[in-house]
């Protein structure tokens with residue numbers, strides 16, 4: 617059991633550069649269990665770069681990234697970071713189109729490397745079916761469990777992909793522009809879903825440009841500008857902040 621408000625991810629002294637260009641000069645950032653944390657800011661602010669560092673895709677020049685206040689993720693490769701409990705959903709859905717919704721969720725469980733014996737045992741494990749049913753309910757696709765993923769609408773594919781990440785029970789779940797390209801109705805449904813993802817066992821990080829959506833889902837937002845956090849707090853207060861208005865919201 618995690619203490620409420622405990623740090624899920626803690627970034628200190630992070631510096632990222634690409635050649636001579638410094639994308640993130642020196643970043644400190646904390647995401648806490650039990651919270652949905654929005655990361656916002658203008659194009660090129662460093663939001664994606666920060667997520668790329670957490671998942672091990674981009675290597676920084678300096679700094680530490682700790683999960684649970686312990687493990688420094690910078691010493692691990694991408695698969696190890698995912699296994700340690702970091703799940704990330706990219707903007708474009710990548711579900712297995714020929715498989716049903718249920719089979720996609722089952723496949724997500726199999727992505728964990730394990731022995732053949734453990735694999736066979738897990739197929740007979742009744743908890744497997746229970747977990748799939750729980751996640752189907754959580755993402756609102758129970759009625760479509762046997763539908764091939766290929767014929768789902770764009771929004772439904774996005775929810776299924778969130779479900780595939782949930783199968784692994786991530787400690788840190790990161791969503792990259794989850795409502796880009798969605799209809800208004802799909803955006804509303806996604807806001808409901810993300811609000812339900814809040815859990816004492818999990819921190820949720822969301823990068824998004826749709827500010828109305830962020831205001832609906834986020835307990836806290838960090839505004840990045842040129843790789844620096846220029847505001848942290850409630851979205852309603854970010855809207856009133858002079859610097860945030862100048863570099864992002866007022867434009």
Ligand SMILES: Nc1ncnc2c1ncn2[C@@H]1O[C@H](COP(=O)(O)OP(=O)(O)OP(=O)(O)O)[C@@H](O)[C@H]1O
Pocket residue numbers: 634637639657658659660661662663664665666
């Ligand atoms: N692989 C790379 N090589 C060179 N420059 C890069 C690379 N990746 C990112 N950058 C630069 O780093 C800066 C931060 O980019 P990043 O994608 O993190 O911004 P962002 O806040 O996610 O923007 P957006 O909202 O447009 O997605 C940008 O100036 C970008 O051009």
